[in-house]
Amino acid sequence: MPLREHLRELRRRLVLIALGLVLGAVAGWFLYEPVFHLLQEPVRQVAASRSEVVTLNFAGIATAFDMQVKVSSFLGVLLSSPWWLYQLWAFITPGLTRRERLYAVGFVAAAVPLFLAGAGLAWAVLPNAVRVLLEFTPAGTANVTDGQMYLSFVMRLMLAFGAAFLLPVVMVALNLTGLVQARAWAHGWRWAVVIAFAFAAVATPTPDVVTMLAVAFPICLLYGAALGVCLLHDRRVDRRLVAEGLPRLDGTLPGERARERRGGAPRTADAAADAD
Numbered sequence: 001m002p003l004r005e006h007l008r009e010l011r012r013r014l015v016l017i018a019l020g021l022v023l024g025a026v027a028g029w030f031l032y033e034p035v036f037h038l039l040q041e042p043v044r045q046v047a048a049s050r051s052e053v054v055t056l057n058f059a060g061i062a063t064a065f066d067m068q069v070k071v072s073s074f075l076g077v078l079l080s081s082p083w084w085l086y087q088l089w090a091f092i093t094p095g096l097t098r099r100e101r102l103y104a105v106g107f108v109a110a111a112v113p114l115f116l117a118g119a120g121l122a123w124a125v126l127p128n129a130v131r132v133l134l135e136f137t138p139a140g141t142a143n144v145t146d147g148q149m150y151l152s153f154v155m156r157l158m159l160a161f162g163a164a165f166l167l168p169v170v171m172v173a174l175n176l177t178g179l180v181q182a183r184a185w186a187h188g189w190r191w192a193v194v195i196a197f198a199f200a201a202v203a204t205p206t207p208d209v210v211t212m213l214a215v216a217f218p219i220c221l222l223y224g225a226a227l228g229v230c231l232l233h234d235r236r237v238d239r240r241l242v243a244e245g246l247p248r249l250d251g252t253l254p255g256e257r258a259r260e261r262r263g264g265a266p267r268t269a270d271a272a273a274d275a276d
Contacts, residue, residue, distance in 0.1 A: 017088075020080040022076070024079035039071075043055065045127065052139070057144045057146055058147050066148060070148065074151075081115055085111045110169050111169045114166055114222070118161040122161035125161075125215070167219065168222040181234055182233070185227050189224075192223045193223075196216045196220050
């Protein structure tokens with residue numbers, strides 16, 4: 001695709017994503033009251049267990065309005081996630097064939113539950129995080145937390161967890177488009193584990209190890225599941241290439257792996273061409 005058409009397609013996808021976010025934000029505007037009640041619940045639970053004042057504060061005339069706009073926008077991102085995830089995938093693979101359209105549906109079908117699962121895990125971690133952090137408030141003092149700062153804290157936590165749970169979808173998408181082979185993901189599994197635990201340590205504001213493990217283990221399991229899908233895909237592609245008499249994805253020719261098992265070094269397509 002020429003660069004001009006590629007940029008035009010990017011602009012079209014961004015406009016469609018923006019429209020979806022606006023419609024989602026409009027729906028979120030009407031859901032503000034019950035959602036804000038849920039957001040405030042962890043703070044209320046801590047306030048009920050302490051004799052000091054622990055509450056959210058709106059410091060300004062327009063602060064409450066800004067709060068509602070931000071919550072509505074945040075809900076718009078969550079509610080329209082199937083739409084903008086599909087648009088991202090459609091931009092990555094333009095000119096979709098029938099099979100690729102099925103891949104796009106599968107991409108959205110997998111990405112949306114994973115994103116919401118990550119956000120749900122963040123929501124499950126939130127009460128414990130609020131409780132631990134507010135316990136640092138010295139006795140005899142009040143903790144009047146700015147409402148917008150609290151909302152930003154919750155939004156960053158949920159979006160970070162949701163994005164982390166999209167890792168396997170990105171892995172499979174890059175593999176299906178031929179940009180990254182499964183063996184590259186397999187060679188980097190140690191770094192993936194380190195990054196998963198580092199992300200869990202940074203993203204979880206609580207100092208306890210249990211919460212960190214509860215976040216890191218699902219990410220590692222999702223990485224392993226995505227790696228398995230990529231390996232199956234590359235194996236299927238290798239079988240098709242061998243049937244057509246073409247080099248495999250790793251560059252080896254048909255029959256060279258059997259030669260390697262007999263003690264010889266496998267030849268790549270380039271080496272075979274040089275020999276001829």
